[in-house]
Amino acid sequence: MKIAILGGTGSIGEGFALRWAEKHEILLCSREIDKAVSSAGKYTETLLNKGFFCCGITGCKNETAIGDADVVVLSVPYQGVIALLKDLRPYFRDQIVISLVVPMKKNKWFEYTPPKQGSAALEIKEILPETTKVVSAYHNVSAKKLASLEKILDYDVVVCGDDEGAKRTVMELTREIKSLRPLDGGGLASSYMIESLTPFLINLAIRNGLSDLGVKFV
Amino acid sequence: MKIAILGGTGSIGEGFALRWAEKHEILLCSREIDKAVSSAGKYTETLLNKGFFCCGITGCKNETAIGDADVVVLSVPYQGVIALLKDLRPYFRDQIVISLVVPMKKNKWFEYTPPKQGSAALEIKEILPETTKVVSAYHNVSAKKLASLEKILDYDVVVCGDDEGAKRTVMELTREIKSLRPLDGGGLASSYMIESLTPFLINLAIRNGLSDLGVKFV
Numbered sequence: 001m002k003i004a005i006l007g008g009t010g011s012i013g014e015g016f017a018l019r020w021a022e023k024h025e026i027l028l029c030s031r032e033i034d035k036a037v038s039s040a041g042k043y044t045e046t047l048l049n050k051g052f053f054c055c056g057i058t059g060c061k062n063e064t065a066i067g068d069a070d071v072v073v074l075s076v077p078y079q080g081v082i083a084l085l086k087d088l089r090p091y092f093r094d095q096i097v098i099s100l101v102v103p104m105k106k107n108k109w110f111e112y113t114p115p116k117q118g119s120a121a122l123e124i125k126e127i128l129p130e131t132t133k134v135v136s137a138y139h140n141v142s143a144k145k146l147a148s149l150e151k152i153l154d155y156d157v158v159v160c161g162d163d164e165g166a167k168r169t170v171m172e173l174t175r176e177i178k179s180l181r182p183l184d185g186g187g188l189a190s191s192y193m194i195e196s197l198t199p200f201l202i203n204l205a206i207r208n209g210l211s212d213l214g215v216k217f218v
Numbered sequence: 219m220k221i222a223i224l225g226g227t228g229s230i231g232e233g234f235a236l237r238w239a240e241k242h243e244i245l246l247c248s249r250e251i252d253k254a255v256s257s258a259g260k261y262t263e264t265l266l267n268k269g270f271f272c273c274g275i276t277g278c279k280n281e282t283a284i285g286d287a288d289v290v291v292l293s294v295p296y297q298g299v300i301a302l303l304k305d306l307r308p309y310f311r312d313q314i315v316i317s318l319v320v321p322m323k324k325n326k327w328f329e330y331t332p333p334k335q336g337s338a339a340l341e342i343k344e345i346l347p348e349t350t351k352v353v354s355a356y357h358n359v360s361a362k363k364l365a366s367l368e369k370i371l372d373y374d375v376v377v378c379g380d381d382e383g384a385k386r387t388v389m390e391l392t393r394e395i396k397s398l399r400p401l402d403g404g405g406l407a408s409s410y411m412i413e414s415l416t417p418f419l420i421n422l423a424i425r426n427g428l429s430d431l432g433v434k435f436v
Contacts, residue, residue, distance in 0.1 A: 014233065109404065154436060184425045186327065193418045200411045204376065204435060207402045216434040217373060217422060 007076035015146025021055035023090035025176030027065035066091040121191035131167035136191035142212035156215035158185035222287035225294035233364025239273035244285035284309040328417035338407035351384035354409035373432035375386035376403035
């Protein structure tokens with residue numbers, strides 16, 4: 001599959017590029033094409049140094065990548081994502097769009113601040129063409145661990161989405177990342193639950209001297 | 219410590235009685251004293267059969283137990299707990315009150331239905347005298363596993379409360395149950411987060427063919 005990663009030069013984007021590059025064509029996106037190309041080169045080098053024979057990570061502009069992709073990963077902060085997607089709307093058709101987006105703010109502690117639609121995923125669904133398939137996942141995967149290929153990610157990933165086929169594809173992509181277990185979290189209406197876990201996990205980590213917390217349902 | 223368990227004849231109540239009886243005096247409560255006494259006898263027998271030498275589980279009426287207790291565990295359903303606590307209010311002084319209460323309803327799936335205060339724990343705090351110390355915990359511990367003494371509960375228990383001393387006591391009580399790890403979840407205002415995990419976990423279990431799900435932060 002062709003997977004476009006918006007915000008691909010950030011650490012969670014790096015993790016997905018490295019983890020999926022062996023089986024998929026990665027279109028690494030940034031608003032600045034130079035940055036995208038340079039990161040794509042760096043990630044390719046990382047993989048070659050680790051003994052991977054080939055991998056296709058290409059630096060792209062957002063517009064080109066989205067138009068070309070089967071799956072678009074939104075690994076960008078909530079601040080800015082709505083305006084960005086409104087601009088990029090014409091390039092979306094029927095892609096699977098994976099939202100990792102968490103609207104939150106920090107006062108004394110981190111707080112979940114959902115938009116009026118109830119969650120970032122539902123707001124994003126409202127902006128994009130109806131033919132795209134928005135799926136919500138990976139909010140609680142540690143960017144640092146994802147980008148360290150030697151790390152085993154013994155986490156659960158709850159996947160929410162209204163299109164069963166798209167949800168199954170994302171669950172399959174999840175299984176391709178060693179040790180991650182995908183769980184069906186139901187429709188997109190349940191996305192608030194997994195989004196709101198993120199600030200909760202950050203607070204929990206700070207309060208209890210832990211770091212890079214993920215979730216496992218046991 | 220003297221621990222009163224309201225709803226002590228239900229399965230989560232049974233689990234706490236069995237797990238804490240070796241170190242603490244358990245006041246097992248029910249509205250029907252006969253039922254409380256009979257369950258206390260049954261649990262004592264279970265413990266003696268498993269080789270415990272002594273244990274103090276006594277069947278009590280709610281009123282007597284609360285008045286006498288250091289810690290009151292509310293292992294009762296949301297439906298009814300508010301009316302019950304309004305009735306029993308005169309018997310509360312400065313006890314630690316552990317709320318396991320989750321307001322939820324079932325439509326097609328389970329849904330969290332918090333009261334206007336934001337969570338059951340905050341509503342309960344509003345009803346009880348200000349001198350009591352409400353702590354929120356154990357919402358996501360499987361009643362079945364808790365009541366099976368041979369089961370290792372490799373779960374995390376997030377504990378929320380506004381009184382630091384009371385929170386520490388509940389975290390200590392949690393550590394006494396083999397393998398449970400208490401985590402400081404902050405003030406009672408964060409209780410909605412752990413309460414809302416319960417219907418989410420039930421739905422997740424149903425959707426993914428799992429059972430008795432708990433949470434672990436890894």
